[in-house]
Amino acid sequence: MTFGVLQFPGSCDERDALAACKRVGDARMVWHEETSLEGIEAVVVPGGFSYGDYLRAGAIARFSPAMEAVREFAGEGGPVLGICNGFQVLCEAGLLPGALLPNEGLRFLCRQVDLEVISTDSAFTRGLEIGDCLSVPVKHMSGRFFAPPGMLDEMEAREQVVLRYAPGQNPNGSSRDIAGVTNEAGNVMGLMPHPEHAVDPLTGSDDGLKLFAAVARAAAHVT
Amino acid sequence: MKVRVLIRPKEGILDPQGKAVERALPALGFDGVRDVRVGRLVELEADDSSHLAELCEKLLANPLIEEYEIQEIS
Numbered sequence: 001m002t003f004g005v006l007q008f009p010g011s012c013d014e015r016d017a018l019a020a021c022k023r024v025g026d027a028r029m030v031w032h033e034e035t036s037l038e039g040i041e042a043v044v045v046p047g048g049f050s051y052g053d054y055l056r057a058g059a060i061a062r063f064s065p066a067m068e069a070v071r072e073f074a075g076e077g078g079p080v081l082g083i084c085n086g087f088q089v090l091c092e093a094g095l096l097p098g099a100l101l102p103n104e105g106l107r108f109l110c111r112q113v114d115l116e117v118i119s120t121d122s123a124f125t126r127g128l129e130i131g132d133c134l135s136v137p138v139k140h141m142s143g144r145f146f147a148p149p150g151m152l153d154e155m156e157a158r159e160q161v162v163l164r165y166a167p168g169q170n171p172n173g174s175s176r177d178i179a180g181v182t183n184e185a186g187n188v189m190g191l192m193p194h195p196e197h198a199v200d201p202l203t204g205s206d207d208g209l210k211l212f213a214a215v216a217r218a219a220a221h222v223t
Numbered sequence: 224m225k226v227r228v229l230i231r232p233k234e235g236i237l238d239p240q241g242k243a244v245e246r247a248l249p250a251l252g253f254d255g256v257r258d259v260r261v262g263r264l265v266e267l268e269a270d271d272s273s274h275l276a277e278l279c280e281k282l283l284a285n286p287l288i289e290e291y292e293i294q295e296i297s
Binding site: 099147 | 232239283285
């Protein structure tokens with residue numbers, strides 16, 4: 001199966017994302033001006049500072065030609081994983097609920113955090129166990145997940161909250177310790193931590209690889 | 224026409240930037256200042272006002288977290 005990793009001007013984690021995808025399948029970069037995702041079975045929207053994050057993080061990237069293709073792809077049930085800036089882009093595009101606000105403490109954060117798997121009812125956590133702990137780094141300035149309380153209740157009821165920061169480890173003030181969410185269908189997921197930076201024990205953890213492996217399995221089911 | 228759009232964090236949403244400014248003021252001797260909120264100002268020229276609200280909703284502001292105010296200057 002083949003992953004497509006989006007590349008915007010200002011992306012900076014696309015190469016790590018590509019390397020992570022290649023551990024579980026084939027992968028190619030998709031330049032932001034491309035309009036077709038032909039042959040691609042799963043999309044990763046990587047971290048960075050797309051279009052300089054002008055206006056708001058992710059606000060401009062959502063209008064790129066490649067994102068139009070991603071919208072169509074996601075609408076057809078294709079798996080899409082947004083990491084960090086990619087999560088912000090997917091929220092701005094309306095493909096995921098909520099928004100990411102500047103960190104509570106105003107500082108750029110860069111640290112290893114523990115994530116708790118809350119739902120396995122998504123293309124990216126299927127095969128994991130509820131309560132599994134994943135050690136993955138975060139590095140962001142605007143990672144405070146926000147949604148109005150009513151929307152949060154609905155998301156929790158529909159099992160759209162898939163990852164939470166482990167108790168006491170919420171680094172940015174996210175509502176209800178939320179680290180990762182999905183759309184209603186479960187095929188689009190976004191998270192602030194960086195699973196693509198945790199794919200080899202050499203760098204402290206390979207827990208992030210589990211999400212890519214699950215994506216690969218999900219893509220195999222689609223085709 | 225010249226237009227000014229003011230964009231603010233919605234009421235009730237924590238604004239850490241405003242808090243940081245608020246905390247810095249007493250250090251400079253400015254006491255008695257409260258409830259600092261930091262937003263964004265966008266100035267633009269438009270042929271007419273027909274699409275202003277729409278472009279605010281779709282791009283300039285994120286209605287989930289921000290409110291906007293359109294001021295027609297001239």
